[in-house]
Amino acid sequence: MLPALQHFAQELSRRRVVRVLVAYVIGVFGALQGLDIMVTRLDLPAAWMRWLVLLALAGLPVAAVLSWVYDWTSAGVVRTAPAQGRTQPAATQQRAVIFLALGLLILALGWLAVRDARYRTARARLDEAVRLADSGKLAESLALALDVEKAIPATPALDKLWPEISRVIAIETTPPGVLVKARLYGAPDSAWRTLGVTPIAAARVSVLPSQLRLEKASFVTAERGLWRYGPFQIKLTADLLPAGSVPDGMIAIPGGTMDWVPLVGLENVMPGDVSPIFMARYEVTNAEYRRFVEDGGYHRPELWKEPFVDGGQTLSFTQAMARFRDRTGRPGPSTWSSGDHPEGQQAFPVTGVSWYEAAAYAAWAGKSLPTIYHWARAATTWASPEMVPHSNFNGSGPVPVGASAGVSGYGVSDMAGNAKEWCWTGDGGNRYILGGGFSEPIYMFNDADAQPPFERGPTFGFRVAQSPQPIRAELLAPLQRKLRDYSKERPADEASFRIYAGLYGYDKTPLDARSESVTELDRWRIERVSFNAAYRGERMSALIYTPKNVPPPWQVVIHFPGSGALHARSSAEVGTNTFSYILKSGRALVYPIYKSTYERGDGLASDNQDRSRRYRDHVLMWAQDLSRSLDYAETRADLDSHRIAFHGVSWGGALGPLLTAVEPRIRAVVLVSGGLEFQSVQPEVDPFNFAPYVRQPTLMLNGRYDFFFPVETSQRPLFNLLGAKAQDKRQIIAEGGHAPPQDLLVKETIDWLDRYLGPIADRSQAVR
Numbered sequence: 001m002l003p004a005l006q007h008f009a010q011e012l013s014r015r016r017v018v019r020v021l022v023a024y025v026i027g028v029f030g031a032l033q034g035l036d037i038m039v040t041r042l043d044l045p046a047a048w049m050r051w052l053v054l055l056a057l058a059g060l061p062v063a064a065v066l067s068w069v070y071d072w073t074s075a076g077v078v079r080t081a082p083a084q085g086r087t088q089p090a091a092t093q094q095r096a097v098i099f100l101a102l103g104l105l106i107l108a109l110g111w112l113a114v115r116d117a118r119y120r121t122a123r124a125r126l127d128e129a130v131r132l133a134d135s136g137k138l139a140e141s142l143a144l145a146l147d148v149e150k151a152i153p154a155t156p157a158l159d160k161l162w163p164e165i166s167r168v169i170a171i172e173t174t175p176p177g178v179l180v181k182a183r184l185y186g187a188p189d190s191a192w193r194t195l196g197v198t199p200i201a202a203a204r205v206s207v208l209p210s211q212l213r214l215e216k217a218s219f220v221t222a223e224r225g226l227w228r229y230g231p232f233q234i235k236l237t238a239d240l241l242p243a244g245s246v247p248d249g250m251i252a253i254p255g256g257t258m259d260w261v262p263l264v265g266l267e268n269v270m271p272g273d274v275s276p277i278f279m280a281r282y283e284v285t286n287a288e289y290r291r292f293v294e295d296g297g298y299h300r301p302e303l304w305k306e307p308f309v310d311g312g313q314t315l316s317f318t319q320a321m322a323r324f325r326d327r328t329g330r331p332g333p334s335t336w337s338s339g340d341h342p343e344g345q346q347a348f349p350v351t352g353v354s355w356y357e358a359a360a361y362a363a364w365a366g367k368s369l370p371t372i373y374h375w376a377r378a379a380t381t382w383a384s385p386e387m388v389p390h391s392n393f394n395g396s397g398p399v400p401v402g403a404s405a406g407v408s409g410y411g412v413s414d415m416a417g418n419a420k421e422w423c424w425t426g427d428g429g430n431r432y433i434l435g436g437g438f439s440e441p442i443y444m445f446n447d448a449d450a451q452p453p454f455e456r457g458p459t460f461g462f463r464v465a466q467s468p469q470p471i472r473a474e475l476l477a478p479l480q481r482k483l484r485d486y487s488k489e490r491p492a493d494e495a496s497f498r499i500y501a502g503l504y505g506y507d508k509t510p511l512d513a514r515s516e517s518v519t520e521l522d523r524w525r526i527e528r529v530s531f532n533a534a535y536r537g538e539r540m541s542a543l544i545y546t547p548k549n550v551p552p553p554w555q556v557v558i559h560f561p562g563s564g565a566l567h568a569r570s571s572a573e574v575g576t577n578t579f580s581y582i583l584k585s586g587r588a589l590v591y592p593i594y595k596s597t598y599e600r601g602d603g604l605a606s607d608n609q610d611r612s613r614r615y616r617d618h619v620l621m622w623a624q625d626l627s628r629s630l631d632y633a634e635t636r637a638d639l640d641s642h643r644i645a646f647h648g649v650s651w652g653g654a655l656g657p658l659l660t661a662v663e664p665r666i667r668a669v670v671l672v673s674g675g676l677e678f679q680s681v682q683p684e685v686d687p688f689n690f691a692p693y694v695r696q697p698t699l700m701l702n703g704r705y706d707f708f709f710p711v712e713t714s715q716r717p718l719f720n721l722l723g724a725k726a727q728d729k730r731q732i733i734a735e736g737g738h739a740p741p742q743d744l745l746v747k748e749t750i751d752w753l754d755r756y757l758g759p760i761a762d763r764s765q766a767v768r
Helices: 002-014 016-042 047-069 091-134 138-151 156-165 286-294 317-323 355-364 372-379 381-390 494-502 580-584 613-633 651-661 687-693 711-721 742-757
Strands: 071-073 076-078 166-174 179-184 193-197 200-206 210-215 222-226 233-239 250-253 256-258 272-274 277-280 308-310 313-315 420-427 430-434 514-520 524-532 539-547 554-560 588-592 639-649 668-672 698-703 729-734
Touching: 091 138, 091 156, 138 156, 138 200, 156 166, 179 200, 193 200, 200 210, 222 233, 250 372, 256 372, 272 372, 277 372, 286 355, 308 317, 355 420, 372 420, 372 430, 494 687, 524 613, 539 580, 539 613, 554 613, 554 651, 554 742, 580 588, 580 742, 588 613, 588 639, 613 639, 613 651, 639 651, 639 742, 651 668, 651 687, 668 742, 687 711, 698 711, 698 742, 711 729, 729 742
Parallel strands: 166 233, 554 588, 554 639, 639 668, 668 698, 698 729
Antiparallel strands: 071 076, 166 200, 179 193, 179 210, 210 222, 250 277, 256 272, 308 313, 420 430, 514 524, 524 539, 539 588
C-alpha cells in the first residue's frame, strides 16, 4: 500500500498540471487574502472580492489545459515526455490528478466564497447597525455591531460607529478575578451580557445608561450604575466584601470624600470624609412595621431615644404616644386602621409615620436612620434623569417595594418616589425627609426637603441603615440651609436694570420654522414645531397646544415648567396636568423646549442658581428661548399675539420675574409655587434685581408650608418687590406645601386670565 502511494505521489510531483494548479491555487488564495484585508481595512467595495473570485474560476480551465497538454521549451511547444524508464500513466490516473487539483482549488475558492458571503452579511448587518443608530435605537445598534465585530473586527465604518453607540470601560476590582456583567438600565427583565473577568482593560458598554453586576464566589455581589453623561472611556474600581460581612437585605455603600451634597439647596455644603454604610435595599414595609407594633413598640420608652419637641414644647412619652394613632385610634401609622395596614399591602412601604416612629423602629431593629450624606451617596441623585422615569411618581399611591425599575447606582430600590424617607439629620426644628413621594413632582427626588418630626403625611416612610464603624459627630449634627436675608438686600436701580436687560437682546434672524408633527386629542391639538434658536446656530422646538370647540385666534399662554424638565430626556414625556385647565378655558398654550430640558439636555441637572458663568449663560438662553417662541407665535394668524400671558410653575415661578421683566410682549403673569431662591448668583441673572421692573399684572399662588420658598423669607419678599400696581398684583397662600390645591389653581388662574386678557365667550363648550 505504501509503495503505491509513494508511486502516486511521484507521479503527481512530475506532472506539470499538478505543479501549475497548486501554484495557481496558492496564488489565487494569496490574492484573495490580500484583497480581503484591503476591503476590510480600507472599507473598499465588497464587489471587488466577488470579481476576483469569478476571474479565478474563469482562469482555472485555461491554466489546467495549458499545463497538462503542453510544455514550453526553447524549441517551441511540445508534448510532455514520460520520464526515463517509466511508462505513461494510465488515463484514470491522469484524471485523478486533474480532479484532485480541481478539488483543491474548488475547496479554496469555496472557502473564500463562504467567507465572502459572511463578509457581505456582516456588511449588511453593519449598514443596519448604522441605520439603527441614526434612528436613535442605540441599544439595538450596539448589539448588531458587537456581532459584526466578530466577522470584521476593524473597518472605518465600524470605527466611526463605536463612539455613537458605546463607551469603553476599564474595570479593576479588589480582589481580582471578578466576573462582570452588564445590561441596560431600567430593563430588569433583559439578559446580562458578560464583559469579562477583572482586571478588564477595555470592554464595550452601551452609551445608554447601564447597570453592572460584579460577582465572585465567597464575596458579596455588587452593582454599579453607568449614566448617560460621561466620557467615552471610563475607569471603574470596586472593592467586594467577603460573604457574610454585609447584613441580610442591605447593600454596602462605600465611603469616601464628599466635596458637596448632591441635593438642591445643599450643594455648597462640604461634608468631607463620609464613612461607609450598609443601606437597606428596600423601604421598610407594612409587614415589617407590623412586627414592631406587635412587639409592643409603642409601649417601650427605651426605643424612643430623642426628646419629643413640638414648637419649642417638650412632650412626655404618654403625650407623644397619644399622637401616634391610626384612623381608628389604635397605635400605628396614620394610614392604618384597627392597628393594621390595608389588606393585601404587606409588601408596600409603610407610610403615615413620623420621624419619631421611624427612629424608634430603627432602634428596635438594631439599625438607625441614615444621615442625609449617606442617603444622598446611596441614592446617586445625580442620576435622576435615568432613575426618575423608572420610579413611582404615578400620583395614585405606593407600589410594592422593589416593583419599580428605578434603582440607584448601587442597586438600592425606590430611593426616588414611592415613599419619602426620613433621615437622621435635622434642620432647625425639622428633620430631613428625602426622595419624594408617589404623589409629588419628580424634582422632589433631587430637592432637600425637611418637615416637622411629628408630621405623618400619607407619603412619609423610611428605610434603615447600619454603620460598620462610628460616624463622625459632624455628620450627625443638624444642618441648616444657608439663606439669603432679603430684608437686608436692595435690588438693582433702574439704570443697572437697563444694562442687565440689554444682555437679553438678540438678532431676530429668520426662524426657518417647520411643523414636525400634529397629534389630535379629544379636547385639544398638539403641534410640534421647530425653528432657529437665538444662539450658537442651534435649533429648538416648541409644543403648541390649541383648544377645540373655540374658534381662533386664541389667546396665548406661554409656559415655563418645573425643574422636572431638567431630569426628563424626551418631550414626549410632557404631561398636561399642570396646565390642562388653561386649555379647557379656551386658550392656546406654547410650551418651549428650553435649553437643558428634555432632548436638549446638556448635563445641567439642577435648577439651583449659582455664581458660575455656566449658570449665567443658561439663564440668558432660557430667556431667549422664551422670546424666540413668541417670535414664532407672532407668525401665526390663529394665535393672538396681542394677548399673551406667562405661566411659570416652581422653577418657572422662581425665574418668572426675570423672564417677564425683559419680555414686554407679555401682558399678564401667573407664578405658581414660586419665590426668591437663597443662593448667591451673578446680579445680571438674579430675579431679585428684576422683580421691581415686572410691570405686568401678576398673580402668585403659594403654599403656606413650602420648604423651598418659605412664606416670610422668600414668597413675601418677592411679592412686595413686584413692580405692578397694588390693584394689579395678588398673592394667595393656601394651606399646604409646595403645590397649592388644584381647585384653587384652576379658579384663580382662569379668573386672572379672564380679567387681564379678556374672557373666552365659548369657554363652556371647551370645558365640556
